Amino acid sequence: MISGLEAVLVAFLIITAVATALLRDVVAVIVVFAAYSLGMAMFYAFLLAPDVAMTEAAIGAGVTTLLLLLTVARTVRPAQGELFERVNVPALLIVGGFVAVVGSTVVSLPGVGDPDAIVWSNPEVTQYYLEQAYADTGVENVVTAVLAGYRGFDTFGEAVVVFAAGVAVLVVFGTEVFTHE
Amino acid sequence: MSNSQSPDDGVDQPRQSVYVESEIIMTTVRVVAPFAFTYGLFLTFHGGGSPGGGFQGGTIIGSTILMIAFGFGIEPTRDWIENRSVALLASGGVLAFATLGLLPIVLGGRFLQHDLFKTELGIPHGTKYALEAVEILGVAPIVAGVVVGLFFAIAAGMLGETAPVSQGGEAE
Numbered sequence: 328m329i330s331g332l333e334a335v336l337v338a339f340l341i342i343t344a345v346a347t348a349l350l351r352d353v354v355a356v357i358v359v360f361a362a363y364s365l366g367m368a369m370f371y372a373f374l375l376a377p378d379v380a381m382t383e384a385a386i387g388a389g390v391t392t393l394l395l396l397l398t399v400a401r402t403v404r405p406a407q408g409e410l411f412e413r414v415n416v417p418a419l420l421i422v423g424g425f426v427a428v429v430g431s432t433v434v435s436l437p438g439v440g441d442p443d444a445i446v447w448s449n450p451e452v453t454q455y456y457l458e459q460a461y462a463d464t465g466v467e468n469v470v471t472a473v474l475a476g477y478r479g480f481d482t483f484g485e486a487v488v489v490f491a492a493g494v495a496v497l498v499v500f501g502t503e504v505f506t507h508e
Numbered sequence: 509m510s511n512s513q514s515p516d517d518g519v520d521q522p523r524q525s526v527y528v529e530s531e532i533i534m535t536t537v538r539v540v541a542p543f544a545f546t547y548g549l550f551l552t553f554h555g556g557g558s559p560g561g562g563f564q565g566g567t568i569i570g571s572t573i574l575m576i577a578f579g580f581g582i583e584p585t586r587d588w589i590e591n592r593s594v595a596l597l598a599s600g601g602v603l604a605f606a607t608l609g610l611l612p613i614v615l616g617g618r619f620l621q622h623d624l625f626k627t628e629l630g631i632p633h634g635t636k637y638a639l640e641a642v643e644i645l646g647v648a649p650i651v652a653g654v655v656v657g658l659f660f661a662i663a664a665g666m667l668g669e670t671a672p673v674s675q676g677g678e679a680e
């Protein structure tokens with residue numbers, strides 16, 4: 328079911344995720360977190376979601392890492408102590424319980440590519456898009472057809488939200504970008 | 509990078525070595541950047557026929573600028589790009605998207621009713637071209653502009669505060 332490469336990737340993801348939580352040095356955390364994002368991007372590619380994989384590689388591993396590094400560059404680096412944070416036992420119990428609750432739903436998820444999954448075998452929505460997208464829009468990529476065509480209004484809203492968030496950050500930063508010459 | 513602000517042992521002081529001129533990073537960026545930029549354009553323009561689209565392409569185009577800034581220094585890159593063009597990119601994307609949405613209303617249809625480009629204006633494959641125009645002229649510039657703008661904004665906050673120190677460091 329799970330190939331060797333996938334197993335290695337899952338192990339890599341778990342190790343980097345735990346290291347992100349436990350490492351003490353902030354720069355080390357950022358680097359490990361970037362590695363986690365890159366592993367996640369590869370995992371999305373394995374799950375046949377190349378669009379998500381590209382976004383994760385560019386934003387998660389690239390842009391976020393750079394922004395975090397820039398932010399950390401403004402802070403003070405604490406004196407080097409031990410390599411790992413001390414584990415907070417109550418927090419560990421709460422997080423562990425949460426993971427157990429969420430993880431218990433995984434068994435009832437449909438398998439990857441399961442033709443009987445409700446999302447897939449849905450004549451009104453999914454199958455309609457798959458059958459009609461090319462005739463309706465003339466675009467071969469159904470994802471693009473849904474995003475920019477059928478759900479164009481949502482995409483317009485999302486694009487404006489991205490723009491508004493960028494403007495909001497610039498306002499918070501005191502419009503330094505625009506006064507800087 | 510010498511740091512004149514604090515004579516400590518280099519542990520408890522702010523990291524002000526913003527830019528280090530590294531031959532390895534500069535060479536790598538010089539080789540990789542054109543390919544990454546072309547790949548971003550490819551994803552944007554081929555969003556209709558292959559995985560990708562305006563969002564993915566826009567982020568990759570934006571991160572190419574970030575890569576160049578990291579390799580060649582943020583200040584020179586910002587002087588080269590100019591803040592005005594970053595703002596124009598992002599707001600122009602919103603305007604283009606809104607125009608593509610409002611044009612069908614002028615033609616007597618509804619917001620973003622792209623098939624009117626084919627039926628009313630007689631453009632062959634009008635729906636497809638309108639879809640791709642949304643991705644190419646709308647989504648990609650917004651995302652690229654916002655990514656670059658965020659990066660410059662955060663870098664500007666930092667350089668504004670420690671400008672004398674970092675400039676002294678770069679002059680060495």
